[in-house]
Amino acid sequence: PSPLVCATERMNWPAPAGESPSRGACSFPGAGSLSPAPGEDYCCICMDGIREKKTLEKCRHSFCRPCIDQAFQFKAACPVCLTFYGTQIGDQPRGGSMAVTRWTSRLPGYEPYGTIVIDYTIPSGVQERGHPNPGAGFTGTSRRAFLPDCADGQRVLRLLQRAFEQRLTFTVGTSATTGLSNVVVWNDVHHKTSTHGGPQGFGYPDPGYLLRVQEELRLKGIT
16 A cells, blocks of 8 residues: 555544654644655655654564554554554454364365365354444354365465454444344455355355455454
């Protein structure tokens, strides 16, 4: 993302402690009163020259220390590349299960391999803090998903298991399919819920799927 995107995403944040909103704060794009000189390090959060430089360990992007410290209070991910720092725990309802079995049948595009079958169950319950209506009930779900039993498919399975353990696979919201509210829905990690039909039918063949889902998981800190 460009520096403008980075700053815009955080345009409504309060200033870090000890900062005035006019300098080094994230209150609006272009908030800095000074423009960085050509070649000077640039902080895409406050859109100004970097002061008290802090470089993130994994991705090596740099920011003002007060700016990135404030950003990490909101989400522990690099504002530029979204590399995640720390362990993200989601709001997936508790008490669910993820079962894995294997079939000998083949998926289109992965004919040399068998099929990994994932069965998710999330029981109905009461919404917690972070859900749309805490204290109200929600309707659970059962979902089945499929992966090819090749090396890449096995890697995706391990990542999906970690995501489920960290409560990142599902959330409570409004179903895009039925329009019903207060139901368990996918949480931006796409699954293949059909063995056939291609991308339009949420199935195979889909040559880019395993790479795409790994990127979706990376954005949630699952690598």
